[in-house]
Amino acid sequence: MDFRKYHALGNVYLVVSPDEFPDEPAALIIKNICHKHYGVASDGVLIGPFSSNVADFGLRIFNPDASEAEKSGNGLRIFCRSLWDQGLVKDKPFTIETKGGVVKAQVSDNGLRVDVEMGKVSFLSQDIPVWGESREVLLENLNVMSLNHIYSAVTIGNPHCVILVESPTEIMAKEFGPLIETHPNFPNRTNVQFMQIIDRNHIVIEIWERGAGYTLASGSSSCAAAAVAYKLGLCDSSIKVMMPGGQIDVEINDDFRVSMSGGVTSICHGSISTECLSQLFH
Numbered sequence: 001m002d003f004r005k006y007h008a009l010g011n012v013y014l015v016v017s018p019d020e021f022p023d024e025p026a027a028l029i030i031k032n033i034c035h036k037h038y039g040v041a042s043d044g045v046l047i048g049p050f051s052s053n054v055a056d057f058g059l060r061i062f063n064p065d066a067s068e069a070e071k072s073g074n075g076l077r078i079f080c081r082s083l084w085d086q087g088l089v090k091d092k093p094f095t096i097e098t099k100g101g102v103v104k105a106q107v108s109d110n111g112l113r114v115d116v117e118m119g120k121v122s123f124l125s126q127d128i129p130v131w132g133e134s135r136e137v138l139l140e141n142l143n144v145m146s147l148n149h150i151y152s153a154v155t156i157g158n159p160h161c162v163i164l165v166e167s168p169t170e171i172m173a174k175e176f177g178p179l180i181e182t183h184p185n186f187p188n189r190t191n192v193q194f195m196q197i198i199d200r201n202h203i204v205i206e207i208w209e210r211g212a213g214y215t216l217a218s219g220s221s222s223c224a225a226a227a228v229a230y231k232l233g234l235c236d237s238s239i240k241v242m243m244p245g246g247q248i249d250v251e252i253n254d255d256f257r258v259s260m261s262g263g264v265t266s267i268c269h270g271s272i273s274t275e276c277l278s279q280l281f282h
C-alpha cells in the first residue's frame with residue numbers, strides 16, 4: 001500500500017489513494033497503519049482524492065482508532081499539499097468535500113503553506129451534539145474526576161469541548177482529555193482543548209483529540225478554540241493559536257465562518273507491506 005507521509009506542525013497524517021482500498025476501509029487496517037510500533041506511526045489516514053458531485057475533490061479522514069472524522073484542519077492542509085505535489089492543483093483556490101461539509105482551499109509558498117476556509121461554526125447543542133435541551137453551550141459545568149470544569153462546546157464539522165485554564169499543560173490534556181472525550185455529555189465523543197487567553201489576538205492550547213489522543217497541533221481545534229474565545233468576547237477576530245507543534249493563524253468573520261492558515265511539511269513516501277496491514281491486533 002503506497003502512502004505519502006506529511007506533518008502539519010507535528011500533527012502527522014498519511015495520504016493514501018482510494019485505489020488502495022478496494023472496499024470500505026477495514027478498522028484493523030487503519031489501526032495497523034497508524035500504530036506507533038507495529039505500523040508507520042500516524043495521527044490519522046487521509047483517503048483521497050475521490051470524485052465528488054459537489055466539489056473538485058472528495059476526502060475521507062480516519063483517526064488511528066479507525067473512527068471517521070467529519071473534518072480535520074491539519075488533515076485538510078496536508079491533503080491539499082499532496083494534491084499540489086501530485087500536480088492535481090496549482091496556486092488557484094479549489095474545493096474539497098468532507099463528511100463535515102465542503103471547504104475551499106488554496107496552496108501557496110511553493111506548497112509550504114495552505115489556507116482553508118473551514119466553514120461556519122455552531123455553538124448549538126443539537127449541532128455539536130451535546131446532551132440536553134437546545135441551547136448555545138457556553139460556560140457550562142462539567143464534572144470530571146470530582147473536579148468542576150467550565151466548558152464551551154462548538155462544532156466546525158467535528159465536535160470540540162473548550163476549557164479555559166490559567167496555564168494549559170500536556171499533563172492536563174492527557175489526564176482529563178480521555179475522560180472528557182468519552183463523557184456522556186457528548187453522544188459522538190469530542191475533541192478537547194485547554195485554552196489560555198494571552199491577549200486579544202493570541203491564545204495557547206493543549207489538545208486531546210477524539211480517536212487520536214494527545215497531538216502537538218490540531219487545525220480544527222485551533223478554529224474551535226479561537227471561535228469560542230471570539231464568541232465570549234475575549235479575543236478579536238484575528239487570532240494566532242499557539243500549540244506545542246507551532247502556530248496556526250485563524251480569522252473569524254461576522255457570521256462565524258472560520259478560516260485558518262498554516263504550514264505543511266513533507267516527510268516521506270513509501271509502501272506498507274501486506275504483512276503489516278494484516279496483523280491481528282496486538
Ligand SMILES: N[C@H](CCC[C@H](N)C(=O)O)C(=O)O
Pocket residue numbers: 011043044063068069070071072073074075158159191209210211212215217218219220221
Ligand atoms: N480527531 C479529530 C479529527 C482530526 C482533527 C485534527 N487532527 C485537526 O487537525 O483538525 C476528530 O475525530 O474530530
